[in-house]
Amino acid sequence: MGVISLDEFYKEIAPAEGGGLRSLLPDGINKEIGHFNVFSIADLMAASKGKPFMPYNRRAYYKISLIRGRNRAEYADKVIDIEKNALLFATPKVPYHYLPQDTDQSGYFCVFTDEFLVQSKSGVVADELPIFQPGGYPIFQLSDEETEEISFIFKKIHKELGSNYAYKYDLIRNYVLELIHYGQKLQPATSLYPTHTASARVSSLFIELLERQFPVESPHQKLNLRTAKDYAERLAIHVNHLNKVLKENTGKTTTDIISSRIVQEAKILLRQTNWNISEIAYSLGFEEVAHFSNFFRKQTSLSPVAFRG
Secondary structure (H helix, E strand, O other): OOEEOHHHHHHHHOOOOOOOOHHHOOOOHHHOOOOEEEEEHHHHHHHOOOOOOOOOEEEOOEEEEEEEOOEEEEEOOEEEEEOOEEEEEEOOOOOEEEEEOOOOOEEEEEEEOHHHHHOOOOOOOHHHOHHHOOOOOOEEEOOHHHHHHHHHHHHHHHHHHOOOOOOHHHHHHHHHHHHHHHHHHHOOHHHHOOOOOHHHHHHHHHHHHHHHOOOOOOOOOOOOOOOHHHHHHHHOOOHHHHHHHHHHHHOOOHHHHHHHHHHHHHHHHHHHOOOOHHHHHHHOOOOOHHHHHHHHHHHHOOOHHHHHO
């Protein structure tokens, strides 16, 4: 699998031979600390002769896309059908791609690194923004009016990137934050303003600990926290209290949530890597392949081999 770097991203969309996309890349784009770039989807589709340019993988950068056209988006283990217009947010933590369902595709997307936003005066950290939090809903279907509003922001970004204004990247950061806030306003209020109760804090800390275990980048990496007891000990609370809090806040037990996240990672590793089943089992904390196979079958009704296909 591996993480797609910015260099690899550019190689994917701008092949060296017959590079019809080379003209889309600004001079010295990789020299910036805190990388940013913006693209027209219609231009990319035309230059690549309609070939999808979104391989399913993790990326080393953030991405915001305005998609106009029928598409199918795969985000981790979710599949979302986009009928007309959508705003999509992607983080380096979770792999995704989208597959055009017809040739009538347009819109924009921008790519940027965390360092790009950190350089703003407010020192924004992308991972701390609600829109990029684990478990969020990253795709928003849009009305025509909303699509026009977001398209206008992207057009301003596109125009500014080609300008000679000395502070253009400061201005572009503001536009990117405007896109982020637009998406956050589309999220349910409960996901943006969680109640700051003790139980909510415990739930939040548990989810943070859980997500820190992922992604699994190497077959030699192994999950440190595997059971409800492991998490309770790290949070310095009794396992029964952790179960009670999570049940109240999520409707699921600690073990259910851990199992769901592990099987999500297992699907990603089975789909994207050439690691053997034994290596995947080990990296996910299973000492025996049979235990992993039984766990996976119980969660999905398929064996790991059958799922890999």
